[in-house]
Amino acid sequence: MTSQSRRQFLHLATAALATPALPRLAWSQTWPSRAPIRAMIPFTAGSTVDIVGRVVLDAMSAGLGQTIIVENRGGAGGTIGTAMVAKADPDGYTLLINASAHSAAPAAYPNVTYDTAKDFSAVASFGSVPNVVVIAPGKGIKTLPDLVAAAKRGSLSYGSAGVGSATHWAAERLRISAGFQGVHVPFRGGPEALTEVVAERVDFMCIGISSGLPFIQDNKLIPLAVCTPKRSAALPNVPTTIEAGFADSDYVFWNGILAPAKTPREIIDRLHAETQKALALPGVQAKFAPQGIEPMPLSPAEFDALIKKEIDSNIALVKAANLKFN
DSSP: OOHHHHHHHHHHHHHHHHTTHHHHHHHHHTOOOSSOEEEEEOSOTTSHHHHHHHHHHHHHHHHHTSOEEEEEOOOGGGHHHHHHHHTSOSSSSEEEEEETHHHHHHHHOTTOSSOTTTSEEEEEEEEEOOEEEEEOGGGOOOSHHHHHHHHHHSOEEEEESSTTSHHHHHHHHHHHHHTOOEEEEEOSSHHHHHHHHHTTSSOEEEEEHHHHHHHHHTTSSEEEEESSSSOOTTSTTSOBTTTTTOTTOOOOOEEEEEEETTOOHHHHHHHHHHHHHHHHSHHHHHHHGGGTOBOOOOOHHHHHHHHHHHHHHHHHHHHHHTOOOO
16 A cells, blocks of 8 residues: 555545544534433432422523423432433433432442443532431430430431432431441431431431421421531521531532433533523522522532542441441
């Protein structure tokens, strides 16, 4: 083959490789061109993730000009619904609304059928939602130190939205920091667990303020502490778990949107931009403010990095505390 022929061959080969990408690029630039977009929320309706996610998705639907259908598929700490999104086509028409439970899954569910770090592309965080430690008034406990003292005298039960959920992780961090034992009672979702705490069949739980606040306002639950580095604007008179004397007991509970890995960058960037527009709307901010949701502005790359860092941190916590998840 002459040098000229070789150059012609290489030129044609390069063109052949590039050609399949052209329709894909054009397709991603016109996204979304059809309805609906499906958003999977891997927790039950009425959970904190569900409440926050629907507020943002409603606003994003208008911005994208397409209907977004929400599907709740709870169970197993959010891993059931998340696994479905991991297998979906990376075309921008199937999205995942998840929370800190996403980065806890590898530690709590090492045999899940997906790779949390590799099978998803982070899009945007909606913000962080404070978890609050709540207990029914009939239990006769008024402060977090009182709860810890009672737990040390005799094992108490604590509910959660499932093994590895953010509600579970927050309770475990508090339990380890305070040095008490307890009986973990996982449920399919946060609302189910909360119902049992209100009914006094489960002693306490750490629940997102979005879900717990109505019960607190109706005096059906007592807020003992918020699991955040600083007090929540939604419950300004309630101390943090750290203020109550328990170091390293705080747990950042974020909510956000992700897409299957290999979703075109153009779609990720469009979704990120539309999320930011939705979060800036006065109507969205008005719904978020009373619930104490803190802004968490992160680029897709920064959000990805946060998730990967949390995965490593949670695995290290499980090993250090010798936690066993069944």
